[in-house]
Amino acid sequence: MASALQNLSTYDSSSVPDAAEMTFGIVVAEWNAHITHSLYEGCYDTLVKHGARPENIHTVQVPGSFELPAGARLLHGQRNPDVVICLGCVIKGETNHNEYISQAVAQGLTNLSLAAGKAFIFGVLTPDNEQQALDRAGGKHGNKGVEAAITAIRMAALQRELSAPKKRIGF
């Protein structure tokens, strides 16, 4: 419910920084591909809409969400994009495997972010059922891939702002 009230898919596009000079990695999990590919389309289109150049968006696929941190680590190491966006969908099942996978991904991406000093965006749906996932992958609750892209652009802008040389006055 909380996230339904914070549907950033309908955001003020004028407040989003220009992404023309930014570089992005996107890691997409193949499990629940009909969901994750919708997330990817929303994400990719939003990056391009805000100026990102297709040649600066590097996409890879991994088998499942559990592999997202490893895929993200590889992209970071091999392509060094400003930000890595991870997209997956872990649907609750009869056992609690979903909790192990979601926790591992969240912790893995947190560890990567802190170690690398750059953002690894958690674009992973953790719904109770398929309908909840569809609602958030282009359905009535928007597209969380769009929100992941906006978050990525904002974090890339922050990284660039803080790494730019300080402006001096008078010299």
Ligand code: RBF
């Ligand atoms: N990966 C997902 O991205 N979403 C899932 O809902 C999902 N469910 C799984 C359920 C079970 C019982 C298992 C064993 C794996 C599941 N996976 C899922 C795959 C997982 O992320 C990973 O690819 C595999 O466990 C191999 O490391």
